Amino acid sequence: MCPFRKYWYALLILAVTQTAALVWMVGDRVALLSSGREIVLETVPVDPRSLFRGDYVRLRYKISSIDQTLWAEGARFERNDEVYVTLRAKGRAHPEVISVGKNRPGTLKADELVIRGRVTYAGKKLSVRYGLERYYVPEGEGKRLERMVGKNNFSVLAAISGAGEAAIKGLMIDGALKYEEPLF
Amino acid sequence: MFGYRKRLARDLDRWHERGWVERDHARAILDEVDESGLGLGLAPILAILAAVLLSFAAISFVAANWQDMSKLARLMLLFLALWGSYGLAWQLNERKMTFFSDAAVLLGLGIFGASIMLIAQMYHMEGNPPDAVLIWAAGAALAALLLGSKSALALAIILFTLWSGWESALTQEWHLVFLPVWVGLVLLAQRLDWRPALHLLMAAIIVWLFVQIINLRIDNAFEIITAVGLAVMATAYLAEAWIDRATGFAHAFFCYGMIIAFIGVLGWQLEDETSLGKLVLLATLTLGAILAAIFYGWRRGDNAVLWLGYGGFSIELLTLYFKTLGTLLDTSLFFLIAGLIVSGLAYFAWKLRQTQAGEAGGDI
Secondary structure (H helix, E strand, C coil): CCCCCCHHHHHHHHHHHHHHHHHHHHHHHHHHHHHCEEEEEEEEECCCCCCCCCCEEEEEEHHHEEEHHHECCCCCCCCCCEEEEEEEEECCEEEEEEEEECCCCCCCCCCEEEEEEEEEEECCEEEEECCCCEEECCCCCHHHHHHHECCECEEEEEEECCCCCEEEEEEEECCEEEEECCCC | CCHHHHHHHHHHHHHHHCCCCCHHHHHHHHHHHHHHCHHHCHHHHHHHHHHHHHHHHHHHHHHCCCCCCCHHHHHHHHHHHHHHHHHHHHHHHHCCCHHHHHHHHHHHHHHHHHHHHHHHHHCCCCCCHHHHHHHHHHHHHHHHHHHCCHHHHHHHHHHHHHHHHHHHHHHCCCCCCHHHHHHHHHHHHHHHCCHHHHHHHHHHHHHHHHHHHHHHCCCCHHHHHHHHHHHHHHHHHHCHHHHHHHHCCHHHHHHHHHHHHHHHHHHHHHCCCCCHHHHHHHHHHHHHHHHHHHHHHHHCCCHHHHHHHHHHHHHHHHHHHHHHECCCECHHHHHHHHHHHHHHHHHHHHHHHHHHHHHHHHHC
16 A cells, blocks of 8 residues: 555655655744844734633734725725735834735835735725734733733734735733744 | 454354365455454554544644743654654554554644644744645645555545635635645545545535535525536436446445535525425425435435435425425424325335335245
């Protein structure tokens, strides 16, 4: 049944391939986190009742919803479209959306950066998902974090690659980095 | 626990004494039983269950998101477990305990899936969640291909189906990529010569079809499902010889067509907007088709079709009962009619039995 004369040889190929896939996943992420440009995004945990209970919490950002006035000229969006959102930020904090379109803008000013997302709803406003919407809560920290909701301001420190891919670097509470993610 | 092998060994001894079976052949038969795990009774089943439990242990370990251990240490622990499982599979295979080595491969695949989840968790990856399932599924399919592992194939079928359903739930578009993947899995099942996988694949394609139609909120969905089911039945019937040559599966194919068509026509009748006239027409056609199927099953001595027919008949009657309650028929009238139909069928079945018994009696 086993197409290889030696079973161990087939097992070795399997183990090496699977390990390589896992290492590639980690490497891809570490490269983004270590070289991506940092920005700080204000966030609101989405469901205030079941917060921080499960293994992760859903986050929503100011930039998750984009007003029609900021859409690129003549652009029509549909659910699941890939979009490029241009942000303007002084330093790394408080980025504002200045435009959204289906193509990556050619030239950017020094205080601008592009983040890639996917449309989840297109109506009068555009809802966009950036891959930053899930924060895995450390074991035993859920209750503590939940008590802070409503009293404290949450924001996320994110890294954005040149291609516009985004990843969470850490969770900030009232402007101070409280949960920083080590690379390894 | 080893009952089957013992009984077989005893029978083979007797058959050898009567000169029906050569000594070498008897030994070859027993060897085959040992290798297949059939003679081991519960042990291989327990091994598979243990593999599943241990995989869940790995997944729960990941879900706890334990911070006292560094990311690298957690990852290394899972890598160690991954290689350990495959090492165990190798050792068990060396000892000719193929069924147990297959369980160890399944454990390795479970740990591979847990590792993917761990990485997604450690780096707060949201991305496109079905991608993670796809990587896991590909890992399982690779194991099935390289090692000829049956449990790996079963896992791959389940995971690819999950992946496809999730994709179409997110995009709300047809996820047609699944079809070539499914064909690939069919070829793999053929190669491993494992018939249960073909049944699992048929179940997978049925699930896929429904998930697509539900996610897409297609108009006339149930009409389409019914048509697909009838098409499958017609294909299985008309191309029976060809399908049997290629897969040995024409009969099961026909039965799956029946199930799909029946679910379609059932949903069609249950739809709110179905008018009374249409309902009566559909119900009459459905009951007629079911009776035809029962008759066909009886004529060909095909128990699978026969039982599907009986099951379908009961479900159809129940559906009509709920649908017409308080509208078309009075409840008691409904039961009266249903009762009369069933009595008629019982009489029909009794006659059949008598005929069959008569024929069987005549043969002896």
